[in-house]
Amino acid sequence: MPDSWLDLDPDAPFGLATLPYGVFSTAADPAPRTGVAVGAHVLDLGAAARAVGAPFADTVAGPSLDALMAAGRPVWDQVREALTAWLTDPAHEAAVRPHLVERDAVTLHLPFTVADYVDFYASEHHASNVGRIFRPEQEPLTPNWRHLPIGYHGRSGTVVVSGTDIVRPTGQRKPPTEPAPVFGPSVRLDIEAEVGFVVGTPSPMGSRVAVDDFADHVFGVFLLNDWSARDLQAWEYVPLGPFLGKSFATSVSPWIVPVAALSAARVEQPAQDPEPLPYLRGAQPWGLDLRLEVRLNGHVVSRPPFELMYWTAAQQLAHMTVNGASLRTGDVYASGTVSGPEAGQRGCLLELTWSGKEPLHLPDGTERTFLEDGDEVTITATAPGPDGTRVDFGEVAGRVLPAR
Structure with missing residues (x-):
């Protein structure tokens, strides 16, 4: 796996091999939004996608994972590849770092609408x-x-x-x-x-x-x-x-x-x-x-x-x-x-x-x-x-x- 400019501890949870999706809020901003766990942080996925001009920004900007899940495998692969690039290429650090939140400071929510x-x-x-x-x-x-x-x-x-x-x-x-x-x-x-x-x-x-x-x-x-x-x-x-x-x-x-x-x-x-x-x-x-x-x-x-x-x-x-x-x-x-x-x-x-x-x-x-x-x-x-x-x-x- 490539190294991250976040300088992740190799033994820390949620390294670049995982990059799981969830929905979070903070005390300062109680609106639920899509996030990605990376090390000790949560990346506000919608905000980061807008900051770098990603084509899928609207798909990941909602209060749940529903739109991303419904988008299908080509989009899932595109988002995951983009996340890896954002977190490993120093050229993206200035745009992405402001949208990282300490994981200990977030409230986690049910991440999607359960159908059956x-x-x-x-x-x-x-x-x-x-x-x-x-x-x-x-x-x-x-x-x-x-x-x-x-x-x-x-x-x-x-x-x-x-x-x-x-x-x-x-x-x-x-x-x-x-x-x-x-x-x-x-x-x-x-x-x-x-x-x-x-x-x-x-x-x-x-x-x-x-x-x-x-x-x-x-x-x-x-x-x-x-x-x-x-x-x-x-x-x-x-x-x-x-x-x-x-x-x-x-x-x-x-x-x-x-x-x-x-x-x-x-x-x-x-x-x-x-x-x-x-x-x-x-x-x-x-x-x-x-x-x-x-x-x-x-x-x-x-x-x-x-x-x-x-x-x-x-x-x-x-x-x-x-x-x-x-x-x-x-x-x-x-x-x-x-x-x-x-x-x-x-x-x-x-x-x-x-x-x-x-x-x-x-x-x-x-x-x-x-x-x-x-x-x-x-x-x-x-x-x-x-x-x-x-x-x-x-x-x-x-x-x-x-x-x-």
């Missing part, structure tokens, strides 16, 4: 663990699991940006010792460490998106926490699947990493047996070497490896549209819980505590089976970048508030 939200179930290790927990006498995976990416449609209106407090959900649950359901706050509140993908280029209803067209439609990648009320979910999900146990909140990280930033992180996915049907096959590998880290109240409790996901994001996109369902700019879909084969790689408390039978022992002397009021969960991730650099995803964090 789909959550998948793509980790074989997670799905197998869940099967062993709930169906110990049966095969852990359902018969369809290795044939198609299983998912459900969630609620786009409760997708919130990192840092938003999460109110403990209330609903029906049926304790094993009770003859009938009871109503009240969830007592088995959980998290799911996931990776999210947001669509930029739409597709018309009645068409399909091929596996190898993934990078022409998906704008970027981010972190996602699919908060889950396991007791509400267990009572309601038969026969139609997740509903109120999931729809109360989904947290996303504020920085969207462009797909182009992940070229060095692409890896072959695990072997698939049986071979998927033709529409789920592609010529390009879209496994991603992302390393997640989950902290509960500041303590690391898991390090899930994303490269072990059985179904890739490209396959998920192909499956999501194979019936002719259209894509819209701002459609979000999530990977499902990321888990690995080891105990310390499980991406939710349901697995980490084996449904509460094996409590987590935290360094502060406390124990957890599921989340308590006041708990804060933070998920971070990195990926390899070109020439030994690092791609940073920032964090998605949320704190649990008591039920209302």
Whole structure:
């Protein structure tokens, strides 16, 4: 990677290999606007583009990423190439430097308008663990699991940006010792460490998106926490699947990493047996070497490896549209819980505590089976970048508030 006139610390987050997009405001200027994280700064993208006379200035000058996402891959590539040039060529420093803001001084917002939200179930290790927990006498995976990416449609209106407090959900649950359901706050509140993908280029209803067209439609990648009320979910999900146990909140990280930033992180996915049907096959590998880290109240409790996901994001996109369902700019879909084969790689408390039978022992002397009021969960991730650099995803964090 070329050097920047910003003199970036090589170990600092958000180097030139990442250049993620977000939406920010400041105390001096509370209007939300598009920004790019670079080192300890945020670049006001619209203002910088106007200052240098960039042809895409109007596209990146809005209060969200919507217009940029809808512009399509040629514009995405043009903007990223321009950003790299602005931050490495000293000839641009005088025009660009005045539009840098200290990252510690900004407020970050939900970066785009969420259209639809789909959550998948793509980790074989997670799905197998869940099967062993709930169906110990049966095969852990359902018969369809290795044939198609299983998912459900969630609620786009409760997708919130990192840092938003999460109110403990209330609903029906049926304790094993009770003859009938009871109503009240969830007592088995959980998290799911996931990776999210947001669509930029739409597709018309009645068409399909091929596996190898993934990078022409998906704008970027981010972190996602699919908060889950396991007791509400267990009572309601038969026969139609997740509903109120999931729809109360989904947290996303504020920085969207462009797909182009992940070229060095692409890896072959695990072997698939049986071979998927033709529409789920592609010529390009879209496994991603992302390393997640989950902290509960500041303590690391898991390090899930994303490269072990059985179904890739490209396959998920192909499956999501194979019936002719259209894509819209701002459609979000999530990977499902990321888990690995080891105990310390499980991406939710349901697995980490084996449904509460094996409590987590935290360094502060406390124990957890599921989340308590006041708990804060933070998920971070990195990926390899070109020439030994690092791609940073920032964090998605949320704190649990008591039920209302």
